[in-house]
Amino acid sequence: MPTGRYSDQDVEHYDRPRRRTRPRTKERPTYDDAADGVVVTVDRGRFTVLVAGHLVYAMKARPLGRRGVVVGDRVKVEGDVTGDEGTLARIVEVHERTTTLRRTADDDDPVERVIVANADQLVVVVAIADPEPQPRLLDRALVAAFDAGLAPLLCLTKSDLASPEPLLATYRSLGVPWVVTHRGGDLAELRESLADRTSVLLGSSGVGKSTLVNALVPHADREVGVVNAVTGRGRHTSTSAYLLALPDDQGWIIDTPGIRSFGLAHVQPEHLIEAFPDLDEMTEECPRGCTHGTDEPECGLDEAVARGEADPERVASFRRLLAARSEPAY
Ligand SMILES: Nc1nc2c(ncn2[C@@H]2O[C@H](COP(=O)(O)OP(=O)(O)OP(=O)(O)O)[C@@H](O)[C@H]2O)c(=O)[nH]1
């Protein structure tokens, strides 16, 4: 894969990086006096960028060409960065991303796209009841997190309705951290898990994600309203991801309305198992090309279980994630 600021293309197929067609000019302009910002939301090719604590509306500068710019991207912005009504700045540079999350291709959009950059945690919001948890979606979200190098966190909501224990029993052997919440409850533990990080919040409709976001960020609705006012959208119609600051510099969250799962087609078993170093170690003697799945004849994981060196539940859970990779999302 090419590296560097301009290497990612707009349409980002994992397996098919496109070649640069034009040579990079030697006298690429420098943007030393441009302002630093972070992309808060994207709407129809226009960007809302947080610059020095205020929102700036911007477009991409020509030299960026088809390069994608997504929520969470660190950028340099030139031109009118006052954020005053009617102003439009230009994004002139996009910094290299530390992580990327991809959205699943679907009927509406056949291309798998990067939707969030530079997040370091994926918070999977699941209701303990009403609606019933969808283990397959949960598994897929965890696979996306592990593959993208984001720390997963399970946030189990609506604990007033049922016990989290059955769900936790399923995920305990994977070692995924979790917090339990309910409407109006104490969010100290969740806040602690979110501090000093950029966390993507993912959840199916009705799990209580909006309730949570509004409790974490007082006036979140209003902030999204402000963003939408800038982008010319209605107050509550935001369907794309957007970044919100937690109070008192306690980290950032990226809400993802309307996004239920991320693309997994590109996930390689070899990469997934690296998220579980203890299991990875047991696959050194695996036959070439072993996927470490249930049907593999001489997988080191089975041998380690037989020797009593691996926790069978952990191996089974890993294999469930591996299988979730190639199953339909719902
Ligand atoms: N019993 C119970 N209900 C809750 C809790 N949190 C949220 N709800 C209710 O669950 C419903 C869905 O909550 P929302 O916050 O709108 O859920 P959401 O995940 O944002 O759903 P969408 O807006 O459809 O994406 C609402 O009726 C909430 O009042 C909780 O802790 N306990």
Ligand SMILES: [Zn+2]
């Ligand atoms: Zn194997």
